[in-house]
Amino acid sequence: AQKVTQAQTEISVVEKEDVTLDCVYETRDTTYYLFWYKQPPSGELVFLIRRNSFDEQNEISGRYSWNFQKSTSSFNFTITASQVVDSAVYFCALSERSGGSYIPTFGRGTSLIVHP
Amino acid sequence: NAGVTQTPKFRILKIGQSMTLQCAQDMNHNYMYWYRQDPGMGLKLIYYSVGAGITDKGEVPNGYNVSRSTTEDFPLRLELAAPSQTSVYFCASRNGANVLTFGAGSRLTVL
Numbered sequence: 001a002q003k004v005t006q007a008q009t010e011i012s013v014v015e016k017e018d019v020t021l022d023c024v025y026e027t028r029d030t031t032y033y034l035f036w037y038k039q040p041p042s043g044e045l046v047f048l049i050r051r052n053s054f055d056e057q058n059e060i061s062g063r064y065s066w067n068f069q070k071s072t073s074s075f076n077f078t079i080t081a082s083q084v085v086d087s088a089v090y091f092c093a094l095s096e097r098s099g100g101s102y103i104p105t106f107g108r109g110t111s112l113i114v115h116p
Numbered sequence: 117n118a119g120v121t122q123t124p125k126f127r128i129l130k131i132g133q134s135m136t137l138q139c140a141q142d143m144n145h146n147y148m149y150w151y152r153q154d155p156g157m158g159l160k161l162i163y164y165s166v167g168a169g170i171t172d173k174g175e176v177p178n179g180y181n182v183s184r185s186t187t188e189d190f191p192l193r194l195e196l197a198a199p200s201q202t203s204v205y206f207c208a209s210r211n212g213a214n215v216l217t218f219g220a221g222s223r224l225t226v227l
Contacts, residue, residue, distance in 0.1 A: 099172070102210075102214055104149070109156075
């Protein structure tokens with residue numbers, strides 16, 4: 001079973017639309033970390049946000065916002081007023097303890113295409 | 117600029133050849149990781165290291181080996197390359213907040 005599920009393989013929107021990328025995770029740990037990374041067409045992986053399991057406060061950074069809900073094991077990412085530059089593959093990741101070390105596990109990614 | 121440096125960026129191998137992907141970081145991070153990325157499959161962990169001299173297997177270690185003789189370097193060796201190892205390989209190091217910094221990636225094709 002996947003520890004991190006990103007059910008949306010690809011999302012296509014028109015510029016200025018709002019879009020939400022879903023992420024559902026599975027863990028038995030009480031202490032864990034959740035992340036979102038962005039991979040633009042150039043191929044590099046860029047860190048966007050980190051959340052620890054004890055901090056359920058939602059976060060907003062410009063047009064980006066994140067909704068963390070432990071009750072549903074979800075960590076969703078919303079882009080408001082999307083722009084063409086937001087086109088990328090977005091990965092959700094879970095870091096939980098395994099054998100004394102925190103091991104990051106990634107979802108399969110959601111490809112976001114923003115059309116002008 | 118501080119970060120993770122991977123070489124080479126591209127490589128074509130013939131079946132059965134061997135090669136080493138180099139990875140170096142200058143952030144003094146203890147934790148380092150090797151992932152492979154296949155289309156639609158996300159990133160899968162090959163090997164990781166918690167410090168110099170200590171390495172451990174990830175989800176897909178078969179066909180690969182690693183070593184960690186220094187904090188800075190974490191090379192990934194492919195022995196007897198197979199077409200199934202055609203992929204994009206990413207090296208990463210982790211800071212104290214569990215955030216990964218990735219290298220630019222190495223695209224490997226095995227023919």
